[in-house]
Amino acid sequence: MKKQLNVIAVALSSVLLLSACGGKTATTSPSSSPASTQAATSAKPVEITVWDKPAADDPVKPYLEKQFAAFDAKFPNIKVKHEELATGGKDREQYLTAMAGGQGPDATPNNPYPDMEKYIKQGFALDITDRWNSYADKGNYIPSSMVAGTRDGKVYGVPKDMYVTPLVYNKKLFKEAGLDPAKPPATWDEFVDAAKKLTDPSKGQIGYDILGMDWADWFFEYYVWQAGGDLTKKNDDGTATLTFTSDPAVTALQFYKDLKWKHKVVQKNVVQSLDDNNKDFYTGHTGMTVGWVDWFTAKGMDIKDIGAMPFPAGPSGKSPSQVGGSYWTINAKSTKEKQDAAWTYITFMSSKSFYDGRLNYIKEIGQFPNLLNFRSDLDTSKIYEGIPVDIVDNIKKAASDTHLEYFLKDRLSKYVVGAIQKVLLDQNADPKAELQKQQDLAQKEVIDKYNAEVKK
Numbered sequence: 509m510k511k512q513l514n515v516i517a518v519a520l521s522s523v524l525l526l527s528a529c530g531g532k533t534a535t536t537s538p539s540s541s542p543a544s545t546q547a548a549t550s551a552k553p554v555e556i557t558v559w560d561k562p563a564a565d566d567p568v569k570p571y572l573e574k575q576f577a578a579f580d581a582k583f584p585n586i587k588v589k590h591e592e593l594a595t596g597g598k599d600r601e602q603y604l605t606a607m608a609g610g611q612g613p614d615a616t617p618n619n620p621y622p623d624m625e626k627y628i629k630q631g632f633a634l635d636i637t638d639r640w641n642s643y644a645d646k647g648n649y650i651p652s653s654m655v656a657g658t659r660d661g662k663v664y665g666v667p668k669d670m671y672v673t674p675l676v677y678n679k680k681l682f683k684e685a686g687l688d689p690a691k692p693p694a695t696w697d698e699f700v701d702a703a704k705k706l707t708d709p710s711k712g713q714i715g716y717d718i719l720g721m722d723w724a725d726w727f728f729e730y731y732v733w734q735a736g737g738d739l740t741k742k743n744d745d746g747t748a749t750l751t752f753t754s755d756p757a758v759t760a761l762q763f764y765k766d767l768k769w770k771h772k773v774v775q776k777n778v779v780q781s782l783d784d785n786n787k788d789f790y791t792g793h794t795g796m797t798v799g800w801v802d803w804f805t806a807k808g809m810d811i812k813d814i815g816a817m818p819f820p821a822g823p824s825g826k827s828p829s830q831v832g833g834s835y836w837t838i839n840a841k842s843t844k845e846k847q848d849a850a851w852t853y854i855t856f857m858s859s860k861s862f863y864d865g866r867l868n869y870i871k872e873i874g875q876f877p878n879l880l881n882f883r884s885d886l887d888t889s890k891i892y893e894g895i896p897v898d899i900v901d902n903i904k905k906a907a908s909d910t911h912l913e914y915f916l917k918d919r920l921s922k923y924v925v926g927a928i929q930k931v932l933l934d935q936n937a938d939p940k941a942e943l944q945k946q947q948d949l950a951q952k953e954v955i956d957k958y959n960a961e962v963k964k
Contacts, residue, residue, distance in 0.1 A: 553585045554849045556614040556842075559603075560857075561590035571869040579856050586849045593618060607632045607839070614842045615850035617668040617857070619835045621656035622912050624665060627837065633664040634838040639851050640666075645860070645883075652910045653882035657835045665835030666854055670882040672907040673730070673830040674816040676804070677796045678789065681706055681713070682815070685795070690898070692817040696734070696763065699796075699820040703773035706795030715773035717785040717797040718764065720932045725924035727798045729914050730830060731760035734822030739914040739924060747959040748916055752924065752947035753940060759823060761939035765931040778932040801899060802876040816879075816899045818906040831910035833882070860885055867891045879903045916958070923950040 562569040576590065591613065594602040599618060606612040612632065619627055627633045640646055640663040649667055657665030679689035685705040693699040703715025719727045725739070732739055737756025741749040751757060767774050775788060788794040790807040805811050821827040836858065838850045856862070863886055870877050877888050879895070880903050889895045914920075927942040 552845070553587065554845045555587040555589060556846050556849045556853065557589045557591060558850070558853060559591050559593055559613040559616040559618060561592040563592060563595070567873055567875065568866070568869060571866060575857065575862060575865075579853065582856070583852060586852060588853060607841075610841065612839050612841070614839050614846045615836060615854060617834060617836045617854075619665065619837050621670075621831060621833050621835070624656045624835060624837075625659065628659050628664050631840055632837070634840040634842075634847060635662050635664060636666070636838060636851065637661075637663045643855065645855070645858070648860070648883045648885045650882055650884055650904075650907065652831060652907050653833070655910070656831075656912060657837075665837045666858055667882045668834050668836050668858070669878070670831065670833035670880055670907070671800070671878060672832075672880050672903060672910060673727075673798060674800075674903055674906045675796060675819050676789070676799050676801065677815045677817065678792065678794070678813060679815045680813045681792065681795045689815055692815060692902075693820045695820050696822050700767070700771055700773070703767070703796065704771060707773045712793055714775050714788070714794050715771075715796060716767065717788050717794045718767060718774040718778055718932070719782065719785060719798065720778035720929055721781055722925055723782065723921075724928040725914075725917070725921050728760065728764065728924065728928055729917075730798075730819055730828065730911075731763060731822060732757050732914075733828040733911050734819060734824060734826065735759040735763075736822070736824030736826070740916055740920065742915045746962045748955055750920075750947050750951055750955055752927070752943040752950070756824070757943060758940045761927060761931055761943060763822075764928065765937070765939055768932050769935045779929060801879060805876055811894065811899070812896060814899065816902045816906070818902065818909070826909060827906075828909045828911040829906040830913060831907065864891070880907055882907075916954070919954050919958070920950055923947070923954075 560572075562572050566572075576588065579586075579588065593599040600620075600623065603612065603616065603618070607627075607630075619633070624633070653667040653670050654663070657663060657667065675692075677689075677692055682689040682692075682702075685702075687702055687705060693702045699716075706715040707713065729739060733756075735756035737751060737754045739751060739757060741751055743749060768778060775785070775794070777784075785794075785797055786799060786803055786807070789797045789799070790804040790809040801811065801814055801816060804814060819827040819829060836854045838847050838854070842850065860883065863881075863883060867877055867886070867888060868891060871892060877892060879888055879900050881888060887900075889897055889900050923946040927939070927946045930942045931937045931939050
């Protein structure tokens with residue numbers, strides 16, 4: 509999981525830059541709603557600690573620092589102490605340790621979607637439902653951005669950034685194969701048909717780059733969701749049940765096997781690196797793959813040749829995509845005065861003018877933007893000329909049906925990967941048998957111990 513997160517952090521640099529960007533409007537202070545001024549109306553000074561200090565090499569540091577200064581000028585009674593997060597993937601550990609020891613920040617913008625459930629349960633994140641309900645901008649956030657930060661109808665986080673994983677395709681190759689780039693495949697059957705038409709051994713061209721290396725479950729889980737299931741189930745008491753051998757999981761793995769051995773539409777080396785998969789796409793040797801547009805524009809691919817679409821619907825009739833990002837949260841243990849000040853700060857740093865300015869700043873410094881706007885009142889295509897409208901629209905569609913990664917993925921990944929690799933490398937391997945084998949191992953080596961700890 510750490511490897512995976514590191515890759516995502518690098519590959520999604522432009523996506524995660526969503527946490528600190530802006531533009532020519534940097535000297536203009538973002539407007540704040542009336543609900544954000546509750547702490548400002550008090551004459552009593554208050555100091556809050558916020559974990560949002562940009563690293564020295566952060567390309568958008570100048571913009572952020574201008575916004576810090578703008579906030580200080582507008583709310584002189586609130587002193588914000590900006591602190592920097594740990595690097596090297598240790599930010600989660602830093603947060604957990606600080607919160608458990610009563611030394612956590614009053615506000616932080618760095619709590620990942622998958623971790624919110626845990627932080628809510630542990631009482632780290634403040635229930636901000638009343639504040640949210642009176643927040644003038646609440647209607648501008650797309651519904652899927654709020655799911656991970658909401659529990660039992662109560663709101664615990666304000667979205668800070670968000671990404672969704674789409675399927676991308678080469679429009680130029682689509683045309684050459686007689687496919688309509690404006691109508692990408694909408695079902696598994698249509699996907700297979702398109703992949704066959706895109707496959708041309710004489711050109712060294714394939715229909716789809718499948719991910720079969722040691723992060724194979726990263727993309728495979730999407731197909732399990734499309735088949736109507738998941739790889740694990742979190743029970744009401746906090747324990748976990750493995751569902752590797754459920755019908756949806758078996759169906760998804762059979763689909764993977766067929767792409768390789770029956771339809772012959774994937775790359776020859778199914779366990780090649782993700783970088784090699786991406787190279788196949790941006791050099792025009794594959795028609796479809798999973799990824800983000802900026803992965804390929806960064807390698808010189810013309811954005812006009814790239815299409816993005818929601819995943820084709822599987823047997824369930826649905827096409828969920830993986831969603832990620834982070835939330836602003838307020839420390840539930842901070843004083844009421846600090847919590848009010850933190851809310852004022854968060855709404856200031858979440859305003860439309862802040863995000864518009866950040867997008868302009870990203871453009872000025874030559875960075876590629878995140879094409880998914882979790883605020884419906886932002887339009888990247890109006891700031892960045894030349895970005896096809898259909899890409900932005902289809903990424904929004906992909907974000908309309910989202911799913912968090914499967915429960916306990918960090919502990920179970922190698923078992924799921926084992927089954928995937930077996931069927932991709934051995935034509936005679938049986939998907940259900942391989943999943944059963946790995947489920948038995950995972951039950952013995954991980955789940956039994958995990959559930960015993962939970963029950964204690």
